[in-house]
Amino acid sequence: MKHVLIIDDDVAMRHLIIEYLTMHAFKVTALADSRQFNRVLSSETVDLVVVDLNLGREDGLEIVRNLATKSDVPIIVISGNRFEEADKVVALELGASDFIAKPLGMREFLARIRVALRGRPSVTRAKDRRSFHFADWTLNLRQRRLISEEREEIKLTAGEFNLLVAFLEKPRDILSREQLLIASRVREEEVYDRSIDVLILRLRRKLEGDPTSPQLIKTARGAGYFFDVDVNVSYGGTMAA
Known part of the structure; x- marks a missing residue:
């Protein structure tokens, strides 16, 4: 049974979601705010989170x-009076998977939840013992840590992390927008398609010495993006090319 965590201060909305999702064989935990949020995440397995803006x-x-x-838990953002495109882009940059406007159509809401859950990796990154080494960086998948040669750690959102792994697994291969959308678990719609550029820009700012003249993540005009650097992989301390 999949566990959905709802954070919404609207009592009626929480009750509606609980009743509907429970009817469709979901376990539902509903919170009015984030005060108990960390306790639930630390004590139970949560498969998807729905957050009201x-x-x-x-x-x-x-x-x-x-x-x-x-x-890596998928996040669906819901909102009523605050649903500007700028909010969508910011939420997507931060790691949201989808957006739904209130009032919710419950059948569509259920369909979006099922799509988001299908997009989850079949093998969690936390169990992946690989580390990628490229340029002056190391990305440890199990620890989800990106560390520079000077031991400086750079924080990545889930979307940035997934996108970087997609590049590192296929260095110098041109990855289309569709492939990158799937890799970062972003829904394939026009506004979300443009957000790939936002994620690429954010990664360049974190990885590149000069983001305006990128040496790692390069653009293939009309085709997508590619990672233009050698990548080595180590497994539990053993280096593999």
């Missing part, structure tokens, strides 16, 4: 940010 004195985007830096 407007939570009274809290900002749903901050919850998305905090979750995306430490988990």
